Amino acid sequence: MTVLEVTGLNKSFGGIKATDDLTLTLEPGELHAVIGPNGAGKTTLISQLCGLQFPDTGAIRFLGRDITRMTPHRRARMGMARSFQITSLIMDMSVEDNVALAVQARAGTSFRFIRPARRIASLREPARAMLDRVGLLDKADHPTVALSHGEHRRMEIAIALATQARLMLLDEPMAGLGGEDAAEMVALLRSIKGDRTILLIEHDMDAVFALADRISVLVYGHIIATGAPDEIRANAAVQQAYLGED
Amino acid sequence: MARKILTVAVLAALAVLPPVFYLTGNAFYLDLATRLVILGIAAVSLNLILGFGGMISFGHAAFVGLGAYAVGIPAYHWLYYTAGDWAVSGLAQIPIAVAVTALFALLTGLICLRTRGVYFIMITMAFAQMVYYLIVSIEEYGGDDGLVIDTRSQLPFLDLDDPLQLYGLAYVSLLVAMGLVAMIVKSRFGMVIQGAKGNDERMRTLGFNTYAYRLTAYVISGAMCGYAGALLGNFTTFISPEMMDWTRSGELMFMVILGGAGTVLGPVLGATVFIVLEEVLSSITIHWHLPFGLMLIAVVLFVRGGLMGLFAVLFGGRK
Amino acid sequence: MDLTLFTIQLLNGLQLGLLLFLVASGLTLVFGILDFVNLAHASLYMLGAFICASFTLWLGNFVWGVLLALPVTALVGLVVERVVARPLYARDHLDQVLATFGLILVIDTAAQLIWGPAGIAVPLPDWLEGQVQIGAVTLPSFRLLIIGAGLMAAAGLFWLVNYTRLGMLIRAGASNRTMVSALGIDIQSLFALVFALGATLAGLAGMLIAPITEASIGMGNSVIITAFVVIIVGGIGSMKGAFIAALMIGLIDTLGRSFLDDIFKLVMSTEAAETSAPAISAMLIYIIMAAVLAFKPSGLFPPKVR
Known part of the structure; x- marks a missing residue:
């Protein structure tokens, strides 16, 4: 069964679209990374997934159940865990x-x-x-x-x-880690991988490409590409989004 | 370790000194100690939510007042309850006090706890003021002028008209209250409210319905305060809306902070120092609020962690 | 229902609402911008009344009394800000609440030492003592003056916050404190100015009420709670919310106390109405507050998230 199924998610703040028709699925045991430039809406996405914010439209299904408007503690009891970026x-x-x-x-x-x-x-x-x-x-x-x-x-x-938890939402676990700490964290995540379904939101590209089974690229609240690390690396749209930022 | 010695010393002093004073003809000190111990119970129960739960209630005097009126109003209507040969009005009044305050805590808590931070402070204050104005507006029970309790609660085996027995009951109640709070904060429930104080969002994403836990703690605290109020009514035999004025709530908070929030003994120390200071300063000058207020400001600005924090600095031991 | 009485009570409610706004606007301004809970705000309301009373008795003229008392109250506000408030900005709300609670005790006792324990009546000039005839309704001219002054102060405040450079800074400070500092604006002076402004507004409310109630010790202690109810209902930090909620609370409180028994008599016996109406009207504004919060926990006009 699909662990997480997000369809047509939209969320605006005062006219600015933080999440734009976002669709995403997570298969059991998969480590799925979401990457994207600053301000792409990664934190807003994770807040909606764990229930601290509700989407304007769209649906989130977790383990086959609609949880779009469920409170955070009930999602957590269903088996969703979240780590915080800060x-x-x-x-x-x-x-x-x-x-x-x-x-x-x-x-x-x-x-x-x-x-x-x-x-x-x-x-x-x-x-x-x-x-x-x-x-x-x-x-x-x-x-x-x-x-x-x-x-x-x-x-x-x-x-x-x-x-x-059946699903772990990891919000930038590598944030602020350098050198040895970062390597330790990658090793730690690798040791968990496979045991749990993980949605990894991360800035550190080396870590993402080393760990992820699939990667989704988020730009302005919309997912422009999803695929295996190699496919993402070769994707022209992705390159442009990232080159455009740098 | 140092902390345990302090706790035992304070509680032993409270057990021995006031009765000794009383028996040697200094009834005044027993009176003072009775008030101290009763307010100590109220402070201990406020500390459960303020110190351990991070809920800054500025309305706890309302619970004390409601508890006192739960004794006063039945007495006013000459409702006496008997069981066989015993007159046992207290067995009705005290549970009523606890039940009424628990219910009031539940109803107001449902609304107050939907809010955070400064909203919570102000709303608890406002609800307490609501009760204050309610009592003022009921002329039947004396309104502004208050109500004299002609007959204290009657209990089996205890005569509350005897100051020593009343003190005994208050003292044992304080021990029970401290024991209850110590037990609760160490329990799984206590871990949750302390966790929610530290980081509510984290606790919710772990799967705890922190609202329900907070509400429960709030009700427990309110009911304990109501019990303290029932004792206070029996002690003073005069009750008035002034008991629930918001400045009274402020004083309770000050006791907790002065003694050390989030410690079991702290509120008792705070109540002790508060009552003694009040007594000493007011015997020196009628304008004792001036030095008292200055001291309050100084304590907030310079004494972090209250007296318990100070004690930890001086004698070591974990805060 | 008597239309004349109703009109008078309506104006009384408006007057109470405007006075509440003067107190509440300062509270909400100081909280919204300085993140500072000031219980002693109402002490400045009381001090305003006493200072104005002293000047009025000295100069024999209420208007001069007010005009001189305003800057003096502002000065007192500056001193309070510097001595007590500033060290507390970085502290949590609990510390702020307790310290300003202590400040109330200090100011109340100090006022008692200066002005004595009895209240001071503030005499009005003859032209304000009279009545004004509007249609069938006769109104005391001073109450109209209060309403006028309250409206003017409210308008001035809105202009200040929405259309001036200071107002822009105030609004920027409310939404983004680091940005204001980054702009190189001396945030300490800005804070002091805001605090003094709040103090002056509260003082003005005290000055305006003093001829009616006289200046007395502890006169602020019930006002502060009502002002809290106002800013909770309006949304803490929102000026518009404070204005609307103040008028709402002022009207509901005044009209509730006068007419609730009549309304109750429509649905219950006279006796039941006469016993329950005072109790309910005493609680009315708190019930309204609870009802508002049950649906909107951050008040009617919650300020934008910082």
């Missing part, structure tokens, strides 16, 4: 608490008032496993605010993994 962690909590909350989100209702959450092994152990997977286990007890930018980005991935 690091968006709960800074005054510990690293492990952040990830454990993601586990907790999947573990039934949280209207539970009595048992201390930090003593519930079924929340803490998966959280620690995810931290291990992204190489942050030794920092589990640190306050989140004390970690570096690269570590924050990896926490984002750990959180998305911890939700056991």
